[in-house]
Structure formats: structure tokens, C-alpha cells
Amino acid sequence: MMVLWQSFVELVHELMPWYDGSIATILIILIKAIALVMPLMLVVAYFTYAERKVIGYMQLRIGPNRVGPKGWLQPIADALKLMTKEIIFPTKANIYLFLLAPILAIAPAIAVWAVIPFDEGIYVANLDISLLYVLAIGSIGVYGIILAGWASNSKYPLLGALRSASLLVSYEIVIGFALVTVVMIAGSVNLNDIVMAQKGGILHWYWIPLFPMMIIFFISALVETNRAPFDVVEGESEIVGGTHVEYSGMTFAVFFLAEYANMILMAVLAVIMFFGGWHSPFEGIPFMESMFAWVPGIIWLLAKTTFFMFLYLWIRATFPRFRYDQIMRLSWKVFLPWTIAWIFVVALMTQLKIGPWF
Amino acid sequence: MTFDQILFYVFSFWFIASSLAMIFSRNAAKAVLFLILSFFSAASIWILLEAEFLAITLILVYVGAVMVLFLFVIKMLNIDKSTLRAKFAGYLPLGLLVAAIIIAEMTLVLGGNQFGLDVIAAPARHAADYSNITVLAMQLYTTYIYPFELAAVLLLIAIIAAITLVHRNESTRKKQSISEQVSVQAKDRMRLVSIASPKKENK
Numbered sequence: 001m002m003v004l005w006q007s008f009v010e011l012v013h014e015l016m017p018w019y020d021g022s023i024a025t026i027l028i029i030l031i032k033a034i035a036l037v038m039p040l041m042l043v044v045a046y047f048t049y050a051e052r053k054v055i056g057y058m059q060l061r062i063g064p065n066r067v068g069p070k071g072w073l074q075p076i077a078d079a080l081k082l083m084t085k086e087i088i089f090p091t092k093a094n095i096y097l098f099l100l101a102p103i104l105a106i107a108p109a110i111a112v113w114a115v116i117p118f119d120e121g122i123y124v125a126n127l128d129i130s131l132l133y134v135l136a137i138g139s140i141g142v143y144g145i146i147l148a149g150w151a152s153n154s155k156y157p158l159l160g161a162l163r164s165a166s167l168l169v170s171y172e173i174v175i176g177f178a179l180v181t182v183v184m185i186a187g188s189v190n191l192n193d194i195v196m197a198q199k200g201g202i203l204h205w206y207w208i209p210l211f212p213m214m215i216i217f218f219i220s221a222l223v224e225t226n227r228a229p230f231d232v233v234e235g236e237s238e239i240v241g242g243t244h245v246e247y248s249g250m251t252f253a254v255f256f257l258a259e260y261a262n263m264i265l266m267a268v269l270a271v272i273m274f275f276g277g278w279h280s281p282f283e284g285i286p287f288m289e290s291m292f293a294w295v296p297g298i299i300w301l302l303a304k305t306t307f308f309m310f311l312y313l314w315i316r317a318t319f320p321r322f323r324y325d326q327i328m329r330l331s332w333k334v335f336l337p338w339t340i341a342w343i344f345v346v347a348l349m350t351q352l353k354i355g356p357w358f
Numbered sequence: 359m360t361f362d363q364i365l366f367y368v369f370s371f372w373f374i375a376s377s378l379a380m381i382f383s384r385n386a387a388k389a390v391l392f393l394i395l396s397f398f399s400a401a402s403i404w405i406l407l408e409a410e411f412l413a414i415t416l417i418l419v420y421v422g423a424v425m426v427l428f429l430f431v432i433k434m435l436n437i438d439k440s441t442l443r444a445k446f447a448g449y450l451p452l453g454l455l456v457a458a459i460i461i462a463e464m465t466l467v468l469g470g471n472q473f474g475l476d477v478i479a480a481p482a483r484h485a486a487d488y489s490n491i492t493v494l495a496m497q498l499y500t501t502y503i504y505p506f507e508l509a510a511v512l513l514l515i516a517i518i519a520a521i522t523l524v525h526r527n528e529s530t531r532k533k534q535s536i537s538e539q540v541s542v543q544a545k546d547r548m549r550l551v552s553i554a555s556p557k558k559e560n561k
Contacts, residue, residue, distance in 0.1 A: 097387075128489050132414045139422030143394070146429050150387055158433065165430045169423055189491060329536060 032124045036113055044260040045075035051313050058317040085249035090152060093246065097151035102247070102254035105144025108137045109261040116268055117192045119278045119297040131189040134269065135176060138224075141262060142168045144255070145226075145233065145243050152246040160242025163324060164226070164233040170331040171223045177339035178213045178220065181346045182206055182273045195277030201284030205276040209349060213342055214274040216335050218311070221266035223327065225259060227312055229319035230327055237321075267308035268301070275304050366406055373399035386432045390425060397421050408484060411491045 049064065049071070056063025064071040089095055115130035117123040127133050142164060149161020183189055185206060186197040198205050207214045223230040234242040244252055271277060278297030282288035322330075373396050380392035397420050404413035471477070498506050 097391075127410070129410050129414055129491055132411070132418060136414045136418040136422060139418060139426075142422075142426055143429075146426065146433075147391075150429070150433055162430065162433065165426050169426055172422065325534075326536070 029124065033114070036124055037110055040110070040113060040261060040264070041257065043264060044257055045079060047260050047264065047309060048078070048256075049075045050309075051316075054310065054313045055317045058314075079253070082253040083250055087249040087251050088246075090154060090246050092153040094151040094153065097147050098246075099251070101144050101148035101151055102251045102258070103144075104147060105141055105258040106254050106261070108140040109258040109265070112137045112265055113261075115191060116265070117195060117272070117277065118301055122298065123192070126192060127190070129189050130191040131179060131183065131194070134191075134265075135172070135179070138262070138265070139168070139172055141258065144258065148243040148247065148255070152243075154246055156239045156241065156245045157243045159239045160233045160245075163239075164243065167223055167230075167233070167327060167331075170328060171220045174331055174335040174339060175217060175220045175224065177336065177343065178210075178217045179273060181210050181213050181339070181342055184343070184346050184350060185209065191272055191277075195272055195279065198276040199279055199283070201279075202276070202281045203284075205274065205279075207274040209346065209354075210274060210342070212338055214270070216339060217273065218270055218308070220331075220335065221270065222312070222315065223331075225263045225266055227263065228316040229322050231321065232324050232327065263312055264305070264309060267305045267312070270308050271301060271304040277301055362406060366403065369399045369402040369406070372396075373403065386435075387429065390428050390432060393428075394421050394425050397425070407481065408488070408490060411494055 052074075053063040053071070064074040067073045067077045089098060112134050114124040115127050115133050117126075145164045146161045149157040149159075149164070152158070182194060186194040188194060188197070222228075226233045232238070232242075234244065244255055247255060278301045280289070280292055280295060280297070280300050282292045376392045376395035376399060380389045380396060383389045383392060397416060401413040401416045404410075404416070
């Protein structure tokens with residue numbers, strides 16, 4: 001095995017004499033990326049199953065239960081169906097942009113995961129500016145939707161894309177300001193440092209000093225990911241299916257994957273920013289801490305994330321859709337003043353050193 | 359050639375190619391997309407220069423917000439190409455003159471004799487734990503605090519000016535009161551009238 005590896009490395013150096021680093025670095029990054037993306041896609045698949053089941057039970061139905069035991073193979077069947085389905089191109093569509101749009105939607109949705117820390121030292125990349133990276137790359141995802149709407153050359157997708165563009169631009173500002181308060185307390189834009197700064201039990205997490213920001217962040221996350229009750233971009237009852245009208249088969253499935261990957265990302269971000277990331281909630285409590293000391297941090301992170309993912313489904317099953325102009329008003333006239341006011345509150349709290357957070 | 363240099367040439371090639379494609383593409387939406395690609399290439403070159411914060415800010419602000427609005431506006435516009443072409447010939451001499459002046463100025467300022475390793479030494483590589491954003495913040499909030507705040511005030515004035523521009527004709531503007539809409543009751547909107555049912559005459 002080692003001999004094989006050695007000869008492989010030699011071959012690489014021979015083929016690429018300009019490459020002076022170790023080829024192992026690139027391979028390790030590649031393996032890390034695959035180890036991240038494969039489970040992510042699996043979680044996305046089963047998140048759709050969970051969504052149908054949970055909403056089914058909330059509406060006194062059973063949900064999918066035909067494929068496999070208790071419907072467990074339903075997402076696999078869905079994936080197979082979408083893969084074998086024909087992709088229909090509208091005659092007047094711009095084919096290149098039409099195909100580029102789903103790629104532009106999924107690529108940032110996956111690329112963002114590179115900087116997410118799952119446990120102490122478990123990440124693909126430890127960027128110094130990882131929070132800004134998440135915001136920057138996350139904001140590119142909107143091009144997928146805008147281009148899908150434009151390239152389809154059809155009226156409902158265009159309306160959906162226009163809605164999406166204006167919503168995302170307004171709510172990105174709100175999310176940015178809400179996260180500025182976190183950065184002010186943690187004193188870093190590195191996600192690792194933000195989680196490390198929340199060490200020391202449930203009372204040290206940032207959801208207490210930043211409670212309004214947490215609510216605002218989560219609601220804005222619902223808008224950013226086009227989820228009910230803010231799913232006006234798709235809005236079946238108003239604009240048929242929004243940007244996805246002309247998409248079929250795998251091109252539609254890619255949009256679907258991107259949307260769910262973004263949802264899970266927002267849940268993880270909420271946990272990292274406001275709920276102590278991988279830290280155990282029992283830290284600092286005498287008996288509980290030692291009792292749960294064996295649980296690895298990644299389990300806590302995933303458990304907290306699962307709760308937020310459930311919240312998405314819960315909210316979807318509970319609230320009727322917002323009117324479009326009211327969503328805009330919520331962003332500019334309610335959330336934005338609140339976030340700016342809270343920046344001053346946090347500035348005061350940091351200066352006066354209130355609570356265990358500063 | 360080192361790996362850095364190869365990356366630099368790849369990104370530079372994409373930068374120049376996408377910029378040219380942006381200028382020469384006839385479709386406005388495609389031009390915006392090429393502009394986005396050139397922003398990305400510029401950001402990548404900045405990352406090679408260890409200016410991560412600037413690079414990410416370029417993507418966050420220009421790609422994430424400004425270009426979205428550009429695309430938004432382009433979708434709303436109905437550009438008539440024939441009128442554009444008709445005006446093109448009339449503006450051509452003036453355009454050529456302006457282009458010549460700009461090219462002359464840029465060769466003077468950005469010409470090859472201003473750059474190169476013998477004029478400006480290559481920046482020193484920093485260690486892996488070097489924090490670009492901390493250094494930048496220290497400079498910005500201590501040494502350059504007054505220029506920084508002046509720029510902020512300038513932006514604030516721009517925001518206020520833009521809002522005042524669209525806030526004209528305050529008295530004639532149609533507004534909706536959200537609190538009224540939210541607190542509306544069924545009886546405000548709907549009147550139930552009991553109408554005596556007509557007698558069934560023919561059985």
C-alpha cells in the first residue's frame with residue numbers, strides 16, 4: 001500500500017514539476033469534502049422524508065408509507081424517479097443559462113459547508129473570516145433563482161425571480177446586522193472562535209443576550225431559504241410554481257437539493273451563532289456534566305440542528321403564507337430598526353461587562 | 359513556475375477574458391454574468407495577495423447585492439436594440455475620443471514601467487496565523503478613523519438624499535396603514551343582509 005502511494009506521489013511530481021507542495025494535502029482536502037457532501041446529501045434526502053411525515057402527522061395524515069418499511073425508501077424512490085425523468089427545455093429558453101441556473105444554485109449551497117465547524121477541530125477549512133465567507137458565498141445562491149426565472153422565458157418564473165431577488169437583498173441586510181451583534185460579543189468572525197467564546201454551559205450561549213436577534217435571524221433564515229410562511233417565490237396559489245415552473249427531472253431536483261442544503265445550513269448557523277455550537281448544554285451543572293461528558297460534541301451540534309430543522313417543518317404546518325408587501329415591510333420597517341438598536345444595546349453591554357458573556 | 363504563479367495566470371486570464379466578454383456581449387443579462395465572473399477572478403487574485411477580507415467583501419457587496427439589483431433592473435427594462443444602434447453611429451466619434459484619452463491616461467498611470475518586481479518588491483508572505491482582518495481593523499479604527507467616519511457620513515448623506523428623492527409629493531401619495539389592515543374585523547368589510555326568500559309559487 002505504501003509503495004503504491006509512494007509511486008503515485010512520484011508520478012504526480014513527475015507530471016507536475018511545478019507543484020512544490022505535498023500532493024497528500026490536496027487528497028486529504030478532497031476526502032474531507034466527500035466525507036462532508038455525501039452525508040449532507042443523505043440528510044437532505046431524509047429531510048424531505050421527515051418533512052412529509054411530520055407535516056402528515058400534524059395534519060392527521062400518515063404521510064408516505066408505501067415504499068419500503070414505513071416508507072423509509074421513499075426518498076430513494078423519489079431520487080430515482082427524478083433521475084430517470086425527461087428534462088424538458090422550453091423552446092424559447094436560453095439553454096445555457098437555463099442549465100447554468102441549477103448549478104449556480106447548488107454550488108454555493110455546498111461550498112458554504114467547507115467552513116462549518118462540527119466539533120473542536122473538525123472542519124474542512126478553518127478560515128479566519130469564515131462568517132463573512134458564509135455570508136458571501138451564501139448570497140451567490142440567489143443567482144440560481146434569478147437566472148432560472150430569466151432563462152425560462154416564461155412569465156411566472158420571471159415573477160418568482162423578481163420576488164426572490166428583492167426579498168433576498170432585503171433580508172441579507174437584516175441577517176448581516178443580526179450577526180454583527182454576535183461578532184461584537186465574540187470578538188471574532190471565525191466560526192470556531194465564536195463557538196469557543198460560548199464555552200461554559202447553556203447560560204453562556206448567546207441566545208440570552210441576543211434573544212431578539214436570534215428570533216430575527218431565524219425568521220430571516222426562513223425568508224432566505226424560501227420556506228413557508230414566506231415561500232412567495234414559489235407561491236403555488238399565486239404564481240403557479242415560481243421559478244421552478246419550467247424545470248423538470250434532475251434540473252428541478254438540483255434546485256430542491258440546494259434549497260434543503262441551505263435550510264440545514266441556516267439551522268447549523270443558528271446553532272453555531274446562538275446555541276453554543278458543539279458545546280454540551282450541561283456544562284457547568286455539577287452531576288449532569290460528568291454524566292454526559294462521554295457524548296462527542298458533534299452529537300450535540302447535530303441534536304440542536306435537528307431541533308431547528310424540525311422548527312422549519314413545524315412553522316410550515318402552522319402558519320398561512322404572508323402577503324408579499326408585508327414581508328418587505330417586516331424586513332425594512334421592523335427587523336432592520338430592531339437589529340440596529342440591538343447593536344447599540346450590545347455595545348453598551350460589552351462596555352459595562354454585563355452577564356457572563358463579555 | 360510555482361503553483362502561486364500558475365493560479366495567478368489562470369485567474370488573470372479569466373479576469374481579462376470575462377471583462378472583454380462583458381464589453382462585447384450583446385445581451386445585457388449575459389454582460390452582467392460576465393461582470394460577476396470578472397469580480398470573482400479579481401477576488402481570487404486578491405486572495406492570492408493575502409487580502410482575504412477585501413476579496414470576501416468584494417463578493418459580498420458587489421456579487422451578492424449590487425449585481426443582483428443590476429439583474430433585477432435589466433429584467434424590468436425593455437431594451438430596444440434598433441434605437442441603440444441608430445444612436446451608436448452618432449456617438450462614435452465622441453466615444454472614440456473619450457476611449458483614446460482613457461487609454462492614454464491608463465498607460466501613463468498603469469503602464470509597465472510603474473510595476474514589476476524591480477519597482478515594487480513582492481509582498482512578504484505571512485504566517486498561517488496572520489489575521490488580515492484584525493490588522494485592517496486596527497488601522498481603520500485608529501490611524502484612519504477620521505477618513506473612515508467621513509466616508510460613513512458621506513454614505514449616510516447619500517442614503518438620505520435617495521430617500522428624499524422618492525419621498526416627494528407626500529400629500530398625494532397613496533399609503534396603506536398596516537395597523538388598520540391588521541386590526542380589521544369581519545364586520546368592517548362584510549355586511550350580512552337577510553333577504554326574505556321568495557315564496558315558492560309553482561310547485
